[in-house]
């Protein structure tokens with residue numbers, strides 16, 4: 067039973083409210099750098115600068131090492147799942163790293179040609195934003211074949227394309243348009259635009275898996291970093307903040323990649339906790355019903371293995387087990403019990419006269435009559451043919467004779483409704499034995515009951531013999 071329903075909550079309403087709250091939290095978190103951007107934009111002197119080449123080189127070296135590492139982990143995920151999204155993510159990280167590394171490498175050239183230093187930043191972000199958008203558009207597409215995954219030509223072609231971009235940016239930096247704001251702004255604005263499109267596609271497509279949420283947060287941060295780069299000037303605080311926001315986006319996305327690597331190596335097939343819990347609950351229900359089914363089958367098998375199929379009475383094997391258990395109990399608690407050995411009289415004649423089928427029905431009817439005459443904890447067993455035994459726990463010989471007489475009389479006066487015979491003369495002979503009095507092993511008490519049954523037959527049948 068649903069626990070929340072038990073304590074009187076309205077689970078659906080609360081679920082909805084908490085889901086909306088969680089969505090607001092994620093959106094708030096993704097957009098939080100906007101607050102910092104606005105703060106710097108309105109309250110900081112844009113002329114304030116922190117120009118430290120060594121620090122910049124150090125930071126870009128860190129970013130490059132991280133970029134290569136994340137490229138490698140995404141590539142491993144792609145090799146495993148073949149997801150096109152992961153291929154584009156790998157290419158996005160690789161392209162970014164191969165272009166952005168020159169932004170760090172040319173830090174020292176900032177005073178020689180500022181554009182050679184600056185333009186690699188927006189170029190790398192634009193390339194990555196485009197590749198990530200293509201990646202999103204390929205979300206949930208059929209995985210690449212194993213041969214496609216390891217085809218070196220694809221990867222070499224892309225590496226060549228990134229190196230061409232590197233050369234193109236250098237050419238642009240030395241061209242007459244290098245200083246034109248349109249060049250830098252079109253690249254940074256392009257990165258911002260592609261990030262915005264990426265987010266819109268995600269929101270409209272209602273792509274909500276946990277990894278894709280991480281993907282969305284990082285895209286929002288990349289977009290905001292481009293905005294900060296547009297508003298900043300080289301080395302001023304907005305410019306540094308832009309770096310930090312971009313790094314934040316990169317960290318979060320690489321966290322998602324590492325999570326994928328540790329689980330399904332896929333962005334599409336990773337389950338969120340809610341789904342996991344639901345799947346687990348469903349699996350538990352299935353296991354539970356399979357167990358119940360197994361229990362039922364076991365009970366059925368046990369029943370079949372211990373019952374005579376014709377009459378439903380216990381079979382010989384089961385009866386012997388019960389008598390053994392009764393002997394152990396009687397010995398332990400110093401109790402007594404009795405046995406009846408029963409054999410239908412002249413049963414062959416019934417078979418011969420009315421046929422085997424009627425004989426079967428008589429056997430069934432006899433077991434029913436017996437069961438009606440005994441106590442709930444006594445048991446009837448078919449030992450073979452038309453021979454039966456009754457176990458009477460905690461009964462003396464006298465009580466056993468009384469019960470035996472009841473069975474004998476009921477058999478004699480039995481009317482077998484199911485059998486279409488005008489008058490069926492059916493009688494039973496019974497021998498009685500008592501544990502303790504006639505012996506204390508199964509052999510001795512069985513033998514005593516059998517001997518008395520034999521005597522009952524000799525004495526004219528249809529009687530109960532006790533001694």
Ligand SMILES: Nc1nc2c(ncn2[C@@H]2O[C@H](COP(=O)(O)OP(=O)(O)OP(=O)(O)O)[C@@H](O)[C@H]2O)c(=O)[nH]1
Pocket residue numbers: 376409410411412413414415417421422423424425426429450451452523527
């Ligand atoms: N219909 C039917 N008959 C059975 C079954 N098992 C044994 N019989 C018959 O039971 C009869 C037993 O015959 P006998 O052992 O001669 O004993 P009886 O005719 O009952 O004579 P007494 O025991 O001496 O009174 C045989 O005809 C068997 O074929 C069974 O499952 N169904």
